[in-house]
Amino acid sequence: MGKLLLAPMEGLVDDVLRDVLTRVGAYDLAVSEFIRVSGNLLPPRAFRRLCPELDNGSRTRAGTPLVVQLLGSDPACMAENAAQLVALAPAGIDLNFGCPAPTVNRHGGGAMLLADPEQLLRIAAAVRRVVPAEIPFTAKMRLGVRDTAKTLDCARALAAGGIVALVVHARTRTDGYRPPAHWEWIARIRAVVEMPVVANGEVWTVADHARCCAVSGSDDVMIGRGAVADPFLAQRIRAQAAGEVVAVDRADDWRQLQPLLASYWQQVCAKVAARHAPGRLKLWLGSLRRNFVEAEALFMAIRTLAGVEEISRVLALHGISAHKHPA
Incomplete structure (x- = not known):
């Protein structure tokens, strides 16, 4: 290809x-x-x-x-x-x-x-x-x-x-x-x-x-x-x-995506001012909502939050922990 x-x-x-x-x-x-x-x-x-x-x-x-x-x-x-x-x-x-x-x-x-x-x-x-x-x-x-x-x-x-x-x-x-x-x-x-x-x-x-x-x-x-x-x-x-049978399993995809989201959040928090970090995460989750019901639920859970620590706590509740998944 x-x-x-x-x-x-x-x-x-x-x-x-x-x-x-x-x-x-x-x-x-x-x-x-x-x-x-x-x-x-x-x-x-x-x-x-x-x-x-x-x-x-x-x-x-x-x-x-x-x-x-x-x-x-x-x-x-x-x-x-x-x-x-x-x-x-x-x-x-x-x-x-x-x-x-x-x-x-x-x-x-x-x-x-x-x-x-x-x-x-x-x-x-x-x-x-x-x-x-x-x-x-x-x-x-x-x-x-x-x-x-x-x-x-x-x-x-x-x-x-x-x-x-x-x-x-x-x-x-x-x-x-x-x-x-x-x-x-x-x-x-x-x-x-x-x-x-x-x-x-x-x-x-x-x-x-x-x-x-x-x-x-x-x-x-x-x-x-x-x-x-x-x-x-x-x-x-x-x-x-490559001729492989391609089957989409969104639940399995989400499990694979969780550590990537954790790494993304950790890197964003290290890169930008704390007041800007939540917006960056919400922007990506907004796109992921198209394919993942879990992203929709997570987006709605943090939609009104503005603090890095409170968002990190919500992420952990959804199985996304930067401490477990370093950048």
Whole structure:
């Protein structure tokens, strides 16, 4: 089968959750949350703060390579910061042309750049000049801002700019995250560029993965929300590809997930201020509720709690104890 990539998700899939999700296994690589480039040369510590994996050979503790993603709209500034990042030896450098967040788009970044294929070319070409051939240089895009009128032009522009692979989230910026994902457009993009094209969007199950590959024509798939909601999804996709009988046992999955939740909570408490830790846990549990009734019960039990100690006590009552399961 093709590659499985763990998607970046701003404010959710940080280094802690990357550690937990790649510990389950099955991902060929992960992509970081975007590092915003907005006019200044970032110091090395700024890259390391968001991507501490850079101090571990640009790999998660489980050994999954981490590609570092940059977001910005000024070619010269993007190139200058990419050169700074190159010195830290990332497993890859990726450009973000897919973020639909209003705070990013108001400044002309992320998916808004898809309105101007020529600017995409200028940015990619500028960064290409400072990224050595041994570091994979990639990009991620959506299908457009409001429609698909410039989709193929954007893909061609990025290819001309020197990227070696392209991830396509098969929705426009206006579509946001509303289903469906238009995987057929990935097949159209593959027909006009000579490089690997990775499919992304609406892969929640093993069956979704199979349909995505069939419709898009791509064997390589990036998984985001589906991976967060089901940490064992990539594992099952690989088992299916190996010809194994894949049966979903959510009760057994939850038992396996408990020590991972404990490790996540312990790491989050060590990383962020106490007032922010509960929100991070609730965010992940909010995603897990899609597949686990136990996550729903746990989420409701801590929903109104704001203290680390009281949440830890509730977690222990649900069989999740950081003391038993160190990070």
